[in-house]
Amino acid sequence: MEMETEEDALFEDADFAAVDSALFADYTTPLSRLVGQVTWLRPQHICKHPQLFPDNLTDAYPKQGILGDCWLLCACTMLLKSHHLLAKVMPPGQSVWGESGYRGEFQFRFWRNGHWVEVQVDDRLPCINNTPCFSRCHSPTAFWVALLEKAYAKLHGSYENLWAGQVCEAMVDLSGAMAERWSLKRATDTPAGKSLFPKLSGAMRKRSYISCCVHSTPAVTPELGQFHALSVMEWTDVKTSDGQEVQLLRIWNPWGRMCWGGAWTKSRAGWSSLDPSCSMELLGRTQEGEFWVDEKEFQLEFDELTVGYPVSDVGHLQSIYTGSFLTHTQQIRGRWVKGHSAGGCRNNSSYSSNPKFWLRVEEGGEVLLSVLQCGPWRAQRSCSQQPLGGSSSSQQHPHYQAIALHLWKVEKKRFNLMRTLNSTPCASSRTHAYEREIVVHTHLTAGFYLLVPSTFLQGAEGKFLLRVHSTCPTRLSEVKVSVQQECVGGEWETVSLCGSWIAGSTAGGGRNFSSHKQNPRVPFTVTYDPGGTNTIVTLRQHSPENSLHAIGFHIYKVPDGKVDSMVISSAVCPVVSCVPHSHSQEVSVQCRLPPAVYTILPSTYEPDHSAEYTVTVARRIHRRVMSSQERLGQVVQEISHVSVMGL
Structure with a gap:
């Protein structure tokens, strides 16, 4: 054997x-x-x-x-x-x-x-x-x-x-954290006369993970070629013999050889301006493939920084801006679906159909938000072969959509969606960008915020992950708006209201019960009737699937337009009803209503059943144009794709 x-x-x-x-x-x-x-x-x-x-x-x-x-x-x-x-x-x-x-x-x-x-x-x-x-x-x-x-x-x-990829993507894949890319060539990222790292404190320069890259051949080192990524291992402030302060950065080249010819490489002029003992100490720190550059040379020769957020032993991100630990984490999945929830950027009247999310901030604090595209799991080489600039077709990324995130602070009880979306966001990504993940850093006060992730192009499809890291308690949930395809792309206005049924108070039950009139009232006005469906009302309960209540609603016309004084009794008939009450997460009805004032009474079938809910009313309106001119960000730059590295 x-x-x-x-x-x-x-x-x-x-x-x-x-x-x-x-x-x-x-x-x-x-x-x-x-x-x-x-x-x-x-x-x-x-x-x-x-x-x-x-x-x-x-x-x-x-x-x-x-x-x-x-x-x-x-x-x-x-x-x-x-x-x-x-x-x-x-x-x-x-x-x-x-x-x-x-x-x-x-x-x-x-x-x-x-x-x-x-x-x-x-x-x-x-x-x-x-x-x-x-x-x-x-x-x-x-x-x-x-x-x-x-x-x-x-x-x-x-x-x-x-072969070719983004350092920020690999940082996220190896940490589960976030990473940001900062251009060294745009004045908005590095203001003239300020520090090379204006957004990083001294402590966070030591704790953060920082990489730098060149998009074109550096003048001091033609051998380095284009599109190469390196790591910033250390930076330190030194004083020259004439008292000038110089910031030096120690750079590591993955090739394992120095490949640099600047003023601070070995035996070059920069070191003669320092005390010999200082020069000897700094040069003694360099390992194989490492070299020093000063701030001026760094900004001149390098094009971009990638900064990864540190992660604590217990998995909390640490802010690269303040050093605070973002101890509260939320994430939720979503998708853009053509003809339903792929409304495009704010230039489009269909923007309001994009996925929408509630962010409840319990108390003010530092907040980090991101939208991560859940696309093909592979490096994206093809984009690097497209030249920058030129026609819009050259700006298309072969796998990622151009994405952005906007957020608005809203009142808890009621808000006008279209008016809100036409106002200036309280925070947003600067442009739609062809990147796997876009990051928004901000400080928010306590309250409710509406978050809208979007693609630049209307009808562009994709899946995404919305992430929130914060120093304060937050709650992230999806705003469910059941608007049929007929609404998308047309002239519609959508308004959402959050409320609750409270036992002994506002949980009046269905019309079979005398307490029905105690249910909450949601008023709305119809101003436009072009024929066909002009109103869609959706009721969604926020209860676990294993303990859903039977829910439904009735729509009543308000004769004199005064909702608060209207008496609702068994003798008053609703103009539209969504019955029988259903044990489902969401119920909806489409109807045609003549211009008038109406009120909705959402209810559980039996009285005294407590639960939270959201009522969404979509109404046909005259066309409104968004007061926004969104622009598309530059195509993402790929790293190390031109020549074979390390030959």
Whole structure:
């Protein structure tokens, strides 16, 4: 009987096999030149004593291979600054080479669309001439980077799908937090005469995860080429011999070599302006692939900053603006559906049909909101091949929609939706942008806020995750408005009112009960009757699905227009009724009403059943044009997509 060898017992991942399909997606990058040259080896066949992490932290830093994924490696340095994040992404206690439990399999976790997902891979790595050809550690015997890269490639479908991407996206995937991108070329982001990091306090400069990138070839280093991402490892203030203050930044290049020729590289003029002991100390901090630049040179040569929010040991985001911990977290999913809830930007009369959400802020505080597109889970190379500027067609992103988020403060009991949406938002993203996630940072006082995520184009479809992190208690919920397709794109006005049935007070029950008149009243006025349906009323109860009440409503015409003085009795007949009462989350009716004043009595079937509800009235109106001229933001810039990195 043939005995099974130890090598035969090792795990081989059938879902991400060691074949060309794991390497290549569409053969459109320089990676396609590797066809037929790659072999797959386990770490024990690459070196004698493989290990997951080296003893020296410096040796654990990534080193880019011939795959253009510097954006991922810059995010990986974040894990080396945060042990609890590293343990989240790569669970500790896994058996490694030389241990009795070793089976050649490793587990990783990545944050995806609102939750952590597990990815299992074997440890067969793509090699050329018995050496890993993609990312690795500075120590040739450490393999945590190569294995994480393989798991991330599996999540994206192939290694080639990692060719070009955004550092901010990888930061979010490895932390579950948020990241922001700041342009260094726009005066609005970096005001003249102010600090390079005007939004970051000194403490947060040390705690935040910061990357920088070039979109064009730097004048001081032609070798660096275009679209490359690097990491800011440190910045410090020093004084020159003549008393001038200079801010210096230590930059790390994923290539593992310096590739810089500025005034503060070794033996250059900048160091002669400092005290020799200071120069020696700062130069002694640089590791392989690191170099120093001053603030002026940095702003001149680099195009963009990416700043990742720190995460505490218990999972709370820390504000990069104030340093406060955002201890309250809410998230909710939504989608834009063509013909129903894809209303486009505020230039469109259909804007009000976009998904809408309530944010209740219990007390004032700092609030961070974001809209994350739950699109294809892969790097987006195609956009990088489109030139900036030019026709609108060149601004289209192949996978993401241009998205934005606006929010308005409203009264708790009643508000006019169209009037609100025509007013100036209390906070918003600046423009619609072709990005996976847009972030809005603000401070809000206590109260109710209406949140409207939107795409720039009307009818653009997609799923999204709305996230809220705050220093104060908040409650996030969806505003359910059941308006049929007939309404979308037409001239309609929608008004929502939140209320409650209170036992012994406003829970009067149906018309069969004498207490029916005690139910809350929701007045509205019909001013336009073009023929056909001109009014849609929806009642939604906010009760758990396992304890729904039977709900319905009646619409009464108010003879003299005075709602408060109107007497409702069994002798007064409603003009429209939504009955029989139904044990459902939401009931709705469409009708045609002549111009007049009306009132709605929402009710549970039986009296004294307490619950909260929302009544939404959609009315046909004369056409109103939004007083807004939304503009489309620039197409997203891709990182490290032009040349093969690390050759």
